[in-house]
Amino acid sequence: MSPSSSSRPMQRAPSRPQSSRRTAPGIVVSLLGLSLAHAAFAAGVLPQGGHYVAGAGTIAGQCGALTITQPGSTRGVINWTSFSIGRSNTVTFNNGSGATLNRVTASAPSVLLGSLNATGSVYLINPQGIVVGRSGVISAGGRFVASTLDLPDTTFMNGGPLTFSGTSNGKVVNLGKISSSGGDIFLIARDVVLNDGVVSAPNGTAEYVVGQQVMLSDSSSGRQLFVQTGSKGTVVDRGTTQAAQINLEAADGNIYALAGGGSRIRATGTATRDGHIWLVADSGHVTQQGTIAAKNVDGSGGTVDTLAATLTFAHDAAVQAGLWNVATPSFTVDRATAHAFMRSLNNGTSVDASATGTNGASGDLTVASNLRWTGPASLSLAAAHDVTIAPGTTLRNTGSGNLSLRADSTAIDNAGSVANHGTIDWSNSTGTVSALYDMNGSYTPGTILPNTAWTAAPFSGLVTQVTGYRLINSLTDLQNISLDLAGNYALGKDIDASATDLSSRSVSSGGVDFIPLGNAASPFSGQFDGMGHVIDHFNELENFSPSETRSAGLFGEIGSAGVVRNVGMTNSLLIAVQNVGINQPFPIAYGILAGRNLGLITYAYTTGGRSAPHYGNVPIGGLVGINDGVIERSWSSASVGDAGEAGGLAGGNSGLILQSFSTSDVSGNVFISPGGLVSTNGGTISQSYAAGNVLGLFAAGGLAYANSGVIEQSFAAGPVRGPSYQGPDYGTYGGIVAYSVGGTLASNVYWDKETTTRMVSSGYGSQLPASNGLTTAQMGNPSSFDASWDFSPTGVWVMPAGASHPILRWQSGQ
Secondary structure, three states: OOHHHHOOEEEOOOEEOOOOOOOOOOOHHHHHHHHHOOOHEEEOOOEOEEEEEEEOOEEEEOOOOOEEEOHHHHHHHHOOEEOEEEOOOEEEEEOOEEEEEEEEOOOOEEOOEOOOEEOOOEEOOOOEEEEEEEOOOEEEEEOOEEEOOOOOOOHHHHHHOOEOOOOOOEEEEEOOOOEEOOOEEEEOOOEEEEEEEEEEEEEEEEEEEEOOOOEOOOOOOOOEEEEEEEOOOEEOOOOOEEEEEEEEEOOOHHHHHHOOOOEEEEEEOOOOOOOEEEEEEEEEEEEEEEEEEEEEOOOOOOOOEEEEEEEEEEEEEEEEEEEEEEHHHHHEEEEEHHHHHHHHOOOOOOEEEEEOOOOOOOOEEEEEEEEEEEOOEEEEEOOOOEEEEEEOOOEEEEEEEEEEEEEEOOOOOOOOOEEEEEEEEEEOOOOOOOEEEEEOOOEEEEEEOOOOOOOOOOOOOOOOOOOEEEOOOOOOOOOHHHOOOOOEEEEEOOOOOOOHHHHHHHHHHHHOOOOOEEOOOOOEEEEEEEEOOEEEOOOOEEEEOOOOOEOOOEEEEEEEOEEEEEEEEEEEEEEEEEEOOOOOOOOOEEEEOOEEEEOOOEEEEEEEHHHHHHOOOOEEOOOOOEOOOOEOOOOEEEEOOEEHHHHHHHHOOOEEEEEEEEOOOOOOOEEEEOOOOOOOOOOHHHHEEEEEOOOOEEEEEOOOEEEOOOOOEEEEOOEEEEOOOOOOOOOOEEEOEEEOOOOOOOOOEEEOOOOOOOOOOEEEEEEOOOOHHOOOHHHHHHHOOOOOOOOOOOEEOOOOOOOOOOOEEHOOOO
């Protein structure tokens, strides 16, 4: 197995009930026998026959103590004929912040019953086995590694990734205390790794791994051991493990995470590491018992990933974290699994369970036992193929938890379906229920009890509490939305739309002539949820005759009932050409996401470029051409040109633009009417801003070209300029608008007079006070804005450290 294969998304396996007393039969007894058999031998002894074979240092011993001194931060390798420590003896490594590899070359295992202390890192390799006894105490300032697998001296001395390998049946056992104040703790073997003592690495990872070949790859933010070749070995953790992150990996073997009472397996995170626990046996078996806990350093919930071919949950199994990912090839949520999930959900842990379809499995997920919980935690059930709720089974939340049922989770158009033959009861929940199924699959809603008092959360864009979505997994699926413009759709993955680029090739040579979704006669009236995915390289060449009235973009027209949310369009380019005269009317609008919006667009963005007809006053925008509906929490950085009513976000606005922004460059020829956010505003712009370059031959506005509507609690910070050959007093340019006629510029609107290069708010018409033109230093100070600007911890605005202007709080994820 490669490192990348070990870090893929978690997979799930069928669960089997298991008694908490089933703890790796025979393993603990045999390992305890191993340690006791060598206790007498180890009593009163110290490591013997040591000499440096790489690097340099000194070895000195007296009175039951052995001291290894290694200068500075160097690395060294010592071969020993034996390495054991008696109960009252001490071994000290004065190796600075360096690392010392200790290899045992004789045939006796290492039994550590005394103390081992190190200022730096210590590696102990003994193919015959390593046991830290009950009285053993290991304390390292850096990393501590105990391994029965070996590695070359030169590899260790050179640093970088380390590959351990070997076929020894020696075991690594900890019955005592192992701690590292500043590093990691790694226990590595081919056969068995057991922790029945205490392991503490508060600033690093604790990782127990079995395999025939294991790679150690340094990481300051994630797990570091990866099994490259399995060994069908066993990892048992029935002691206490506390670290920033924890990884138990057996690949094709068995993992027994036997936390017992009191959540003895705990990840606590650091400033650079999220609290994370991995239990990885992707073609083996994982048994979980007791409570496994993961939290981040700020106290928020961490993550637990359980990946196995088969799973067993003991009667008290639970996870206390922010998220528990459970993955196996085919998944049946039986009674034991359901109880483990419910205990975790009631702890506030969201559960993401999936059937991956690997190892030749069907990839189906079936819920065969009731799942009921209270509170805000959410449950996601995903399957490579089908998700089924069995007859007589109830899924119920009381609180605000969400439920997601996802078929075809790998987004390959396999006709994956969702079927509810039981009951989904959300009548006492304010959460949502989503069912996602393949375009060629089916959805059986079954019995669903919604909350009649449910209302959508602000900015969510949700229309109903329970929604079934057809999954869009390809450009063909995307175009097929036109077959049912009233349907509900969701992106199953990022979409590569580069085949739409007809600027340099034709349909006959493999290109796709994408037809915008919806038009004035038949607008898009359903829901489109990007689920955080992007549509990349949507590049379209549109040729229109004067008689055509369709708008150009991914969506031609979004109707008043239509919703588009949570989607990005990256590296986009839309070139629209009209062969018309200069005085002909132009009813067409151009935008990357939509030509015209009469509905709701929320959490959408575009990047790339825009172009438009060379003549006319056509509305063109980085996001939409004309907005007659609502655009909220959306943005664009797409360049906009080269003629018409050009705005960084929208060409024309007669609706509402709220908490949105543009960093687009807006420029063009003599026929352009450029505005940083919109060109012409007859609606409302609130809590929004523009920070891109705006260039107009005769006129330009930092936020809008012309305003006859309302602009409030907004600002402009991008350069507003004309051609370089014009004098400073030539043309009509304003920090906020070029033309302010009949509309309202509220007193809480500001512009940066230094970066915009404009000393007045409006090039023509009503003006804001000169004091609303701030210096860049003032723009970076929240006190420069009036009381309506909320910079509180829950307010709309935030001022990042060192920023030259405010940003919207949702941008920073706060």
